[in-house]
Structure formats: C-alpha cells, structure tokens
Amino acid sequence: MGIGSIAVFLLFFAWPSQASEAEPALEDLFSAVNGSVVLVRTRERALVGNNNVGVVPFTDQGSGVLISEDGDVLTAAHLVQVADTVQVEFGDGTKVLAKIVSSEPAADLAMLRLERVPEGAVIAKMGNSDAVRVGQRIFVIGAPYGLSHTLTVGRISARRLPGTLGGPLALAEFFQADVAINRGNSGGPMFDMNGEVVGIVSHILSQSGAFEGVGFSVTSNSIRQLLLTPRTPWSGISVFGLDEKLAGIFNLPQDSGVLVQRVAAGSPGARLGLQPSYLPAKIGEHDILLGGDIILEVDGFQVGKFESYIALRDHLAEIEVGQTVAVKVFRQGRVIELTTTIEE
Template sequence: MIFFKKYFEVRHISLLVLLFFCGQINRAQDLSGLYEKVNPSVVILLTQEKSLQQVGGFSQMISSEGLGSGFLISETQILTAAHVVDVAERVLVQFNDGKLIEATVTSSFDEPDIALITLTEPQKNARFLTLGDSDKTKVGERVFVVGAPFGLAHSLSSGYISGRIKNDEAQNPFTNSEYLQTDAAINTGNSGGPMFNLKGEVIGIVSHIKTRTGGFQGIGFAATSNIAKELLLNRNIPWSGAEFFPLSKEASKLLNIPQENGLLVQRVVSSSPYGKLGLRGGTVKATINNTELLLGGDVILSINGIRFEMTDETLKKLGDYAATVKPNEPIVLEVLREGKIIALKK
C-alpha cells in the first residue's frame, strides 16, 4: 500500500509539473500571436530638433536627430511620449512596411509625458490599437512592450506590472500624472511605444526609466492609457511648440522677474504656434540649484491676461482656456525680454 501511495503521489506531482510547463508554453505562444496582431500598428518616430551646443568656444543652435516609438489609434492619429516630439522641428513616422509619412504635433503634456501627433496624410489600410482601461490593471499582471530600443525596430520585451504611481491631487491638466511601473526592458528608442496587457490592449505609453548606468536596470515607467484618454482625447489642449521651466518665487527674485512666478522659455519650434508669435528661447547654458537651464530667452508673465502663478487654480484656468480656444482666436503673450515687458500678439 505504501508503494502504491508513493507511486500515485509521484505521478500527481509529475502531472502538476507537466501542466505548469504546458501553461508556460501556451502563454508564450499567446504572446507570439499577440505580437503578430499588434506589431503593424506600432511605428518608429524619426525627429529633428535644435539644441544649444558649444562649437569652437561659441554657443550655437545645432540640429540633432532623435528616435522614438508610437502607435496608431486612427488613420491619422498616433500616440507617443511628449519628450520625443515636444520641441521637434520635424517628425517623420516610419511604418512596418518602411513607408515614411510626415506628422505634426497636435497636443502634448510634459508631466505625464504624453503626446498626440497627426499624420499629414492618412495611412492606407491602417490597423489601429485599442486603449484599454488601465484602472483595471493590477500589480503582478504580465505585460509586454513593442518599440525600437537603440534603433532595433519592432523589438518586444515582456515583464510584469511592478507598481503604480499616481498624482491626481492637482486639479489642473499640467501636473496630473499616472504611471505604471514595470520590469519589462525599456531602453533608448522605446519611449512613446505601447505597453500591452495580454488582451492586446494598450494600457500604457512608455515614458522613462530609473537608472544609475544609463541603461535599463529593471525599473521602467509608462503613462497610463486612462491619463492619455483624459488629457489627449477628451480635453484637446493644443500644442504650444515651446519648452518651459516654471520659475519659483526664489528663482524669480534671482532673475529679477517683476512677479513671483514666470515661465522661462527654453526652446521654441519655429513653425509652432508660439514660434510664429515670435517667442524666443534661451541662448546661454547655466545651472541653478543643480538644474541645467537655458537663460537669455523670454519669460512669459501672462497668457491672454491670465497672470502666471504656480497654483492649481491658475494652472486649471490656463488649462480650461487652452481647451476652449479656437484656431483663429487672438493670443496675447506678455513676456519679459531683455529687461522690458512686451506683448506678442497673434
């Protein structure tokens, strides 16, 4: 009897082990099938932007190339990360078949690091991705990412949801953010690419990593699909085409700003709405409180009469205004330039 009991115990354990490995194989097969289904909707973004560099002892604005990822949500619309396209002078979208189509930035938010870009012509026979409900995603769920790490187009990496970071206390769209933390490998070129659940739904837009070496060390972050829906698809705040640094009360005093807060302009895309207004970016590199900045550019004091203050009330007011402004509606920026207050008008 003891012999038979041990025999059946061994068979039971063997059966469990076999079922476990069969489950692992089936999950791997499912991931392969999902990849084939979603991959045609993933795109590579090739960007050109201008940055201040030292050349022969002088500071000059030099054109540089950038790389990122994105994904189609319609025939003309693509979601990506804000830092990939926010100050890009030119954006080219490369599809799975090698075709290139130019795109323009429609909307962008720095804090949650999300952006919406629009193709100048529709992609024929395009396959779109579905935005899932990121609120239903739980720590421990398996996910996978598709993008172009180090230029290796349409590469897949997989892992698990490790955590969730949410800042929804602010009532304005500029500081609200929500990220899913993951151990799926993320590297340069993955930014803006989709993070999928095992249903093939997009639950995140790849943003950044925490690292001490510059490479992936097991901690990556993706802005949630729900924050992207709320800010990019529902609020529809237009892209300004400029990079700003909000000045605190102390920094404003240091730079002799005539009010407690202001927006120090860093870079401006020449063809953007703010670029066409004549807004100027910085020309001198400096470090203030361990933050690298460009000085010498305009400081925005008010936008259409709304005085800039670093409060939720003011930021919400600016967000509400931006969400309702019409394309041909006049815009007036009050800026401090070389010690004088001037108005830039559209």
C-alpha cells in the first residue's frame, strides 16, 4: 500500500465522521417540535379612569409549550397572573380553554392545564439547562406581535444566576441570548439543537421598547425546581411590595407588606375577598394603583420581605386541597383577617 493510499485509509477510518456530529437540520427540528407550541390568549380587566367604574375587559396574548400528556402548558407568569380566562390555540387552529394551576411571579413562570389535549398534539421534552454552554446555538418558537409559530435563531450570550439581574425576578436562573424576541414571544419555549426545551422566554432589556439583542429566558432546571417539584399555587393577584419606608408612609403596623393591585375573577385571591386597587399613582419610577388591600401576613408568615417570601412559598406548596388559609390585611386603617379553603 502506497503512502497516498495509507493517507486516504487513515482519513476515512481514523477521523470521526462529520455527518455523525452534525446538528440536525433546523427545518427538521422546527417541524418536529412546532406542534408543541401554542398561542396563549388571555382576557382580563384594566383600569380606565380613577375608579372601579372604569375597569374594562381587554385581551392579551403570548406563547406557551405543551410538556405533558395531561395537558400541562408552560408559559410566563406576567402573561396569565391576573387573567380572568385563558385560551390556547394550536398550530392547526384548534382552540382549547385552560386554567392556571401554578404560578411563580418571582421567576415569571406559570403552568396551565388544558381542558383537553387535541389529537396529534406534540409533547415537548424538557432538556437539561446545566448542559447548555455559552455560545451554543438555540432557537425560539413563539408569536411576536401575534404572528404565531414564528422561528428565530440565535446563541446563548451568558448565564445569569438567581438574584444577579436585579428587580423582582430574583428566584430564577436565566439564559441571556441574542435570539430575536418581541412582544408575544413571552412564555414561549427556547429549544436546544436536540429539540429539547431549555428555557421559557421571559423579557428583554431595551431602550427603544423593541428587541435590541438582549433577551432573557428562565432555564429549564429552574423551571423544574421552582414550578414543577413542588408546584407553587396560583394566587390570581398582582402586588406591589412595600419596604420599611413605604410601610411607614402607609401607616402599617409592621415594617413591610404588599399592596394588592389586581385580582383575577374566580381566582383564590377573589374567593378570599381581596380588594384590588383603583387609584393611579406614581412612586419613584413605578406606576401603581392605590386604594386596595395591603397584605400583612399569610398563615402567620409576614409578607413583603424576600426571606419570608421563600418560607411562605415553601409553606404554600405543602398545603393540600380542603385546608384553610388565613390572610391578614390592612384595609381602610384596620387590620382584618380573611380566610378561604383551598380548592382543587
């Protein structure tokens, strides 16, 4: 065998096959997982004017992904947290009502349960986000500006550990990525090049309001830890935190609390009898509503502080159907106690 023949022999047998290491074609991956992605439509109420007479219904929309045969759909908490009704739409136009079964606003995560799973729906597989590396290719499927089942492609720019981004989303680990996401992508899946869900789209950083190359998705392992095992119950309320300084301004009998902003119809918060706020105001850079209940305690856990929130979160995750939850609120200068029984 000549030298040239030996060289060909070595190249053919000794080197790994390029075809075996190549990523699957993106168009094939899209076709395989697109059936798991849904458009999420919500109906809720917004305040117009300075009193509750001005509360009017409106709709919003985002994205989600089906992850179980039972009809569990992952999406973003900010999309559904105070929704009165939720409906999802699959790629073939099938529409299904859903209820919110779990939510973690401090990680911008929520879980929906479909009334039924349409025939032919694809179940997405959850991936291992710890195995994802900076620089790795990923893709997102969602509904930017309502344009459902839109594919965008990019790379992981950074991994942001819990508490490092600042703001209210302190519990979750995030992937920062340059993949294009816009309004309507929220709650949609980020897939790796194996077609597995490694993140759920949350938010962007932007000076213009449009995508500028900096987007964030909650990692799949954060989802497992914070939403799936165990599941955090959905409250159906949005709140504004009051620190020690604001607690003094509001004349609270303690150094923290949360001011109820909105309450979803039929939610645990509504059954409890929590009163939403109605008077627009501005505190620092925050546009908020005043006039609603201020929650002081839940089952003896003081609210409004991060440390107590973690303890309360763990407590609520262990509560079973039929148990009673007691909530102390500050309403019109008085402390009152509200109770409700946990329903399935």
